[in-house]
Amino acid sequence: MKAIRYRTYGPPEVLQLEDADMPAVGADDVLIRVRAASVNPLDWHNMRGKPYFARLQMGLTRPRHTALGADLAGVVESVGRDVTAFRPGDEVYGGCGLDLVPGTTGLAEYACLRQDGMLCRMPAGLTFEQAAAVPVAALTALQVLRDKGRIRRGHRVLINGASGGVGTFAVQIAKAMGAEVTGVCSTGNTELVRSIGADHVVDYTKEDYTRAGKRYDVVFDLVANRGLLANRRVLAPTGVFVEGAPSKGQWVGPVLGIVKVMMMPRMAFFLSHTSADDLAVMSGFIESGKVTPVIDRTYSLDEAAEAVRYLERGRARGKVVVTV
Numbered sequence: 514m515k516a517i518r519y520r521t522y523g524p525p526e527v528l529q530l531e532d533a534d535m536p537a538v539g540a541d542d543v544l545i546r547v548r549a550a551s552v553n554p555l556d557w558h559n560m561r562g563k564p565y566f567a568r569l570q571m572g573l574t575r576p577r578h579t580a581l582g583a584d585l586a587g588v589v590e591s592v593g594r595d596v597t598a599f600r601p602g603d604e605v606y607g608g609c610g611l612d613l614v615p616g617t618t619g620l621a622e623y624a625c626l627r628q629d630g631m632l633c634r635m636p637a638g639l640t641f642e643q644a645a646a647v648p649v650a651a652l653t654a655l656q657v658l659r660d661k662g663r664i665r666r667g668h669r670v671l672i673n674g675a676s677g678g679v680g681t682f683a684v685q686i687a688k689a690m691g692a693e694v695t696g697v698c699s700t701g702n703t704e705l706v707r708s709i710g711a712d713h714v715v716d717y718t719k720e721d722y723t724r725a726g727k728r729y730d731v732v733f734d735l736v737a738n739r740g741l742l743a744n745r746r747v748l749a750p751t752g753v754f755v756e757g758a759p760s761k762g763q764w765v766g767p768v769l770g771i772v773k774v775m776m777m778p779r780m781a782f783f784l785s786h787t788s789a790d791d792l793a794v795m796s797g798f799i800e801s802g803k804v805t806p807v808i809d810r811t812y813s814l815d816e817a818a819e820a821v822r823y824l825e826r827g828r829a830r831g832k833v834v835v836t837v
Contacts, residue, residue: 516621517817518579522562525818525825528581536625540593543626545605547587547837548641550619552817553649553678556581557825581817582619582835584608586635586644596628606644607632609787619645620817622837631787636799639806646678646806646832651795653757653785654683654733658690661755662731666691671722671747674735675711676702678832679757681807683733684711689803695729697722705830709807723747733757807831 516533538544559581562568571577586606589599599605608619609631618624626632635644658664670687674680675696687694688710696711703714715722723743732744732754744754798804809830812820814837824833 514622515814516618517581517814519560519576519581520579521575522560522568525557525560525822527560528818528821530815530817533621536623538591538593538625539627540595541627541629542593543596543599543605543628543632544590544592545585545587545624545626546590547585547619547622547624549586549645549811549834549836550582550608551584551645551650551678551832551834552581552620552820552824553583554824555583555649557821560821580618580621581821582608582621584645584648584650585619585624586641587624587837590623592628598628599632599634604635604641604644605632606635606641606647607789607792608648620814620835620837622814629789631789631792633789633792633796636796639799642808642811642834642836643806645834646808647682647795647799648792649785650678650832651682651686651804651806652788652791653679654686655791655795656785656788657733657755657757658683658687658692658731662733662753664690664692664731668692668730669695669728669749670731670733671695671697671729672711672733672735673697673717673722673739675706675714676830677735678829680735681705681709681831682804683735684709685804686798687731688712689798692731695722695727702830705807709805728752731755808834810834811836 514535517528518531519527521527585608589601589603670692672680672683675684676698684694684696694711695713696706697715697717698706700716700718706714723739723746728749729747730749730752734756811834817835820833820835
């Protein structure tokens with residue numbers, strides 16, 4: 514099969530389309546013919562091996578795992594002898610590196626997932642490209658708003674970075690949960706953010722939301738372009754601030770940034786976790802029409818390096834998808 518691999522850390526040029534062995538299918542595994550995958554910030558961080566402290570786990574001088582792609586959608590090709598939840602021909606979506614069988618990821622013609630991993634049947638009416646855009650980004654938004662923000666109907670929620678991959682899901686999920694949503698984005702993205710349900714849109718090139726005198730029950734910051742003290746000013750008395758973007762820096766800066774957030778009252782840093790149950794929740798939102806994946810651009814598998822390069826610029830409107 515064809516798959517994207519990288520043998521050294523560096524810019525997108527290190528990503529190569531190579532011939533790779535087919536994944537071995539164990540008794541509890543599901544072999545998927547990948548039809549689409551999406552790229553996430555995790556991919557370019559792994560590709561570059563940054564921040565550097567992460568290489569203690571990823572490999573000091575070269576990557577220990579040479580495949581990329583945490584999200585995928587496709588068709589079940591075959592199943593292991595103990596698999597009962599899926600059968601060949603099922604259209605499925607899911608992924609995430611911890612659930613994929615070692616050595617396989619979404620940026621390949623085939624991938625192998627455990628049946629008890631993050632794998633669900635695709636929501637009705639969704640294309641493979643739309644389905645591949647969902648897992649990591651949507652679950653991050655869902656878990657932040659529900660578990661950290663504990664939003665309820667009528668809560669005022671601000672999403673800073675509302676036009677990005679996670680942000681477009683966060684706006685829609687918050688609305689689906691009954692919140693009054695304010696989205697912060699650049700001038701060129703205001704209409705997009707409004708079209709997906711934001712009640713109010715702030716153009717950060719013209720207005721600083723931390724100085725507008727408004728208070729929010731939940732602030733979900735995906736770009737970290739305002740200081741922590743500034744963000745505290747906009748919190749309601751029982752409000753919660755959640756940062757989903759690491760602080761800048763290639764060495765210990767991101768770690769220090771996380772520590773600073775966690776030391777301040779009513780502030781938290783968040784990383785999502787894999788959950789088939791939560792992916793099923795997202796399927797429900799999608800099938801009810803409350804959430805629709807937003808896709809900026811699609812690339813072919815042999816253009817995966819361009820897809821990662823575009824995402825790395827930080828200007829994507831919604832998700833960047835690779836068709837296989």
